[in-house]
Amino acid sequence: MRKTEYKNRRRKFLIIFIGILSVVLAAEIGYIALLYNRDNSSSPDSVNKDMGLNTPSYQTDTEDTSAMTPAPATKPANTSEKPVQQSDNIKEQINSMSLDEKIGQLVIVGLDGYEADEHARQMIEEYRVGGFILFTSNIQNSNQMLELLNSLKNINRANKVPLFLSVDEEGGRVSRLPDEFLKIPSNQIIGKLNNSSVSHQVGSIIGEELKSFGMNMDFAPVLDINSNPKNPIIGDRAFGTGPNLVSKLGVQTMKGLQSQNIIPVVKHFPGHGDTSTDSHVGLPKVDNDLKRLRNFELKPFARAIENGAEAVMVAHILLPEIDPDNPASFSKTIINDVLRLEMNYDGVVITDDFTMGAIVKNYNIGQAAVKSILAGGDIVLVCHDFEKQKAVISALKDAAQSGQLPMDRIDRSVIRILRLKQEHKITDTPASTVDPESINKKISALLK
Missing domain, CATH: 1.20.5 (Single alpha-helices involved in coiled-coils or other helix-helix interfaces)
Known part of the structure; x- marks a missing residue:
């Protein structure tokens, strides 16, 4: 037992x-x-697969895109933003800024006439805008243009952050500078030369012109591929009809501008070349999917990012195959998921002008501006109409105060903006004199 x-x-x-x-x-x-x-x-590849993204190479070694391995046509998943790099002094500056000062940095505006009028003064003193853009309607001659820019700087000197002073100076038919300067050839002409050195010189000369006035930002070069003969707005503004040529020459013009300490804003992401509607008038619709964009339109932008692009302008284009509800300029799929996450871009994102027909004929301008910042954009461009400029700023502030636009999202954009201004050592110091003759000699030599 x-x-x-x-x-x-x-x-x-x-x-x-x-x-x-x-x-x-x-x-x-x-x-x-x-x-x-x-x-x-x-590993980055594994992380991207988990997020539903892929890591396309965006190679531009050949114009024969049919020979390339097609990228998956799947849409990227909506994911959170990446961390934004910032220095200790920017962190301190951010912490010391009021809500009005932060909101102001998210907007670049235009102005009326040849002088800094009361509206321009109000935009600086009350709304603390981050910068101004000039058009031919603001420019009579070199002396007047210099005086206008210096007066904007003088008004802003009481503020903590210097102004972006910008212009669309592409060469060809999109040129704003005074008639004392010889005109730079169009990108189409530069494209036919197919000479990287000439392209770099073009950027450098334009940069020297803008720097002589004390400007610091140029909405150029155009990286659109002129693939649609019926396109009413791009045409000779593009370097060519294929991604390789546009990539090569566009990057060199970008680097030429940077050599003069001018910030290039490459445009119009994700590509305006295949549109048949002018976004100044209406909202272009393009039925290309993400697979097509990766294999064609995005290639010049990818090459620019690889070569240090600091600012990207996003177009008012509706791409229903990618985002059926929002134009690129306030699409989270386009801005955050494709541009920032997939293409690994951490620079400043600026919208095309929000007073264009594509926006004002189809959307509430204030609500669209809020959606643009929520989507991962940094700056809303409002080129015309003082009331519309106020509406955008008011909508952004209201959204921040209600919690619709989180402070963390605002701070990310302000960090990128301050970082860019510091990297280019932007100040509100007035410029002294402009010498068109010396620059014209360089343009003449370029044209020979």
């Missing part, structure tokens, strides 16, 4: 011991597998 009881106890002990040992071994194996999966998933 005792021997049988001893055997039963021994059998129970062995069963319990084996059970405990099995549990421990299973836990160890699971922990090792967890470590293995974590380590392998930390």
Whole structure:
């Protein structure tokens, strides 16, 4: 009886011991597998797959896009923003800024006439705007233009942050500078030359022109591919009809501008070349999917980003295959998921002008501006109409105060803006004199 009881106890002990040992071994194996999966998933490719993104190469080594391996046509998943790099002094500056000062940095505006009028003064003193853009309606001659820019700087000197002073100076038919300057050839002409050195010189000369006036930003170069003969707005503004040529020459013009400490704003992301509607008049609709964009329109922008693009202008184009509800200029799919996450871009994103027909004929301008910042944009461009400018600023502030536009989202944009202004050492110091003759000699030499 005792021997049988001893055997039963021994059998129970062995069963319990084996059970405990099995549990421990299973836990160890699971922990090792967890470590293995974590380590392998930390690579960029694995992370992108988890987010529903891919990592296309955007190669531009050949114009024959049919020979390229097609990228998946899937839409990227909506994901959160990446962290924004910032220095300690920017962090301190952000913490010291009021809501009005932060909201103001999210807007660049235009002005009426040849002088800094009361509306311009109000935009600086009350609304703390981040910058101004000039058009031919603001420019009579070199002396007047210089005086206008210096007066804007003088008004802004009481503010903490210097102004972006910008213009559309592309060369060809899109030129705002005074008639004292010779005109730069169009991108189409530069494209036919197909000379990287000439393209770089064009950017450098334009940069020198703008720098002589004390400007610091140019909405150029155009990186659109002129692929649609019926396009009413791009045409000779493009370097050519293929991604390789546009990439090569566009990047060189961008670098030429940067060589003069002018910020280039490459445009019009994700590509305005295949539209048949002028976005100044209406809302263009393009039925290309993401696969097509990756293999064609996005290539020049990808090359520019690889080469240090600092600012990107996003177009008012509706791409129903990618985002059926929002134009690119306030589409989270286009701005955050494609441009920032997939293309790894952490620079400043600026919209095209919100007073264009594409916006004002189809959307509430204030609500659209809020959606643009929520989508990952940084600056809303409002080129005309003082009331519309106030409406955009008011909508952004109201959205911030209600919580619709989180302060973290605002701060990310302000960090990028301050970082760019600091990197270019932008100040409100007035410029002194302009010498068109010396620059015209360089333009003449370019044209020979």
